[in-house]
Amino acid sequence: MTTTRFAPSPTGYIHVGNLRTALMNYLIARKAGGTFILRIDDTDPERSKEEYVDAIKQDLEWLGLHWDRVERQSERLDRYAEAADKLREMGRFYEAFETPTELDLKRKKQLNMGKPPVYDRAALNLSEAEKDALRAERGNGVWRFKLDHERIEWNDGILGDISIDAASVSDPVLIRGDGQVLYTIASVVDDTEMGVTDVVRGSDHVTNTATQIQIIEALGGTCPRFAHHSLLTGPQGEALSKRLGTLALRDLREQGVQPMALLSLMARLGSSDPVELRSEMAELIDGFDINRFGAAPTKFDVQDLFPLTAKHLQSLPLADVVDAVAEAGVPADLAEPFWAMARENITTLDDLKGWWELCRDGAEPLIADEDRDFIAEAIALLPEGPFDGETWGSWTKAVKEATGRKGKGLFMPLRKALTGMERGPEMAALLPLLQVIRARG
Incomplete structure (x- = not known):
């Protein structure tokens, strides 16, 4: 069975970059009728916060990305310890004691010599007495996985055939000196034991994948199918990293972005x-193919979400937005005609409030000096209420016959006088909702 996972760290709110990973894994699982796991990568006790766990779940639920089960790495530390012991027994795990400063000096020296800046495995030459002395002096060391220096190859679902020389990569640190288990081994153990068959993540993980393939094989696991999607940039190709804080999903939700607009993009x-706006998740699932994605950096412009949101809202019946219409202050008996009028003229549901304020309170008329007599004559011809969808047509016909005005010279001054705007909804739909005019009727 196809099994995928989304594995966020609860150290902050998830953003559009995280969503890309979550959505791809979700769609793969659902298209295959498989399992989608939400795995909380909370092995860092200092930075992980329960409020972010709750926020991650809220954001995914808002989008309709429903998981089949939740796993938490903080509850699986014994499994990682067993894997570490197994690697030690195999001679593939060793303790190293260099300080960050020492490692930095080594890297600089290697670069000056034209060599790749990889860890030199000096710790492998330490005697037990030397290790004891270093522990006494510096505390516990980090634990590194000893890579086999051979080429690591796989067929990537997006990038195609990948081949990485393990000798060009440092032996990865899997456990820190303070005992904290790092992502590289925790993820391998989880993916293996949870039967994860497909892993989609950002292209910044390609080197991680290479080292993890060797760890999986050392532990006797089966490698999942890997695919590495491109990283998002800003609309001009600029790095998004500094802006991701403003692109958190909850911020987009606050700005009125609709889930299907975001998911469709x-x-x-x-x-x-x-990019095509879809009305339901099933359409996204049916049309998804990981092999159709490219490796080039992908431009993301948050402004692209708003036309999609507007188009999505236009397609919705009142039943889907009735709460938002009520929150805007619209009386229940006017909700249906109000939504029919407003839906074509909003970008987000927040815009409903402004249209209801216009209907309820009216607007400062925009009347040119040359139109004052015309407007006065037209208002005098306005029939008695109540108004309906035919009132605008019959009234403007009467005004045309009385004044001789027609076309834009007839309709525009009337719109500006009644709404204070040069453009907006169909006046036939808006006129019956204008409370000041209704009261006059």
């Missing part, structure tokens, strides 16, 4: 398929 962004 992210399900196609960076692929060879055009």
Whole structure:
């Protein structure tokens, strides 16, 4: 069975970059009728916070990305300890004691000599007495996985055939000196024991994948299918890293972005398929193909979400937005005609409030000096209420016959006088909702 996972660290709110990873894994699982695991990578006790765990779940639920089960790495520390012991017994795990400063000096020296800046494995030459002395002096060392210096190859679902020389990569640190288990081994143990078959993540993980393949093989596991999606940039190709704080999903939600607008964009962004607004998740699942995504950096512009949001809202019946219409202050008996009027003229649901304020309170008329007599004559011809969808047509016909005005010279001054705007909803739909005019009727 196809099994995927989304594995966020609860050290902050998830953003559009995280969503790309979550969505791809979700769609793969759902298309195959498989399992989608939400795995909370909370092995860092200082930075992990329960409020972020709750926030991650809220954001995924808002988007409709429902998981089949939740796993927490903090509850699986014994499994990682067993894996570490197994690697020690195999001679593939060793303790190293260099300080960050010492490692930095080594890297600089290697670079000056034209060599790749990889760890030189000096710790392998330490005697037990030397290790004891270093522990007494510096505390426990870090534990590194000893890579086999051979080429690591796999066929990537997005990048194609990948081949990395393990000798060009430092032996990865899997456990810190304070005992904290790091992502590289925890993820391997989890993916193996949870039967994860497909892993999609950012292209910044390619080197991690190479080392993890060797760890999986050393532990006797089966490698999942890997795919590494491109990283998002800003609309001009600039790095998004400094802006991701403003692109948290909860911030987008606060700005009125609709879930299907966001999902429709992210399900196609960076692929060879055009972005198309979808009305339901099933359409995104059916149309998803990881092989259609490219390796080039992918431009993301948050402004692209708002036309999609507007288009999505236009397609919704009142039943789907009735709470938002009520929150805008619209009386229940006017909700249906109000939504029919407003839906084509909003970008987000927050815009409903402004349209209801116009309907309820009216607007400062925009009347040119040359139109004052015309407007006065037209208002005098306004029929008695109540108004309906035919009132605007019959009234403007009467005004045309009385004044001789027609076309833009007839309709625009009337719109500006009633709404204070040059453009907006169909006046036939808006006129019956204008409370000041209704009261006059």
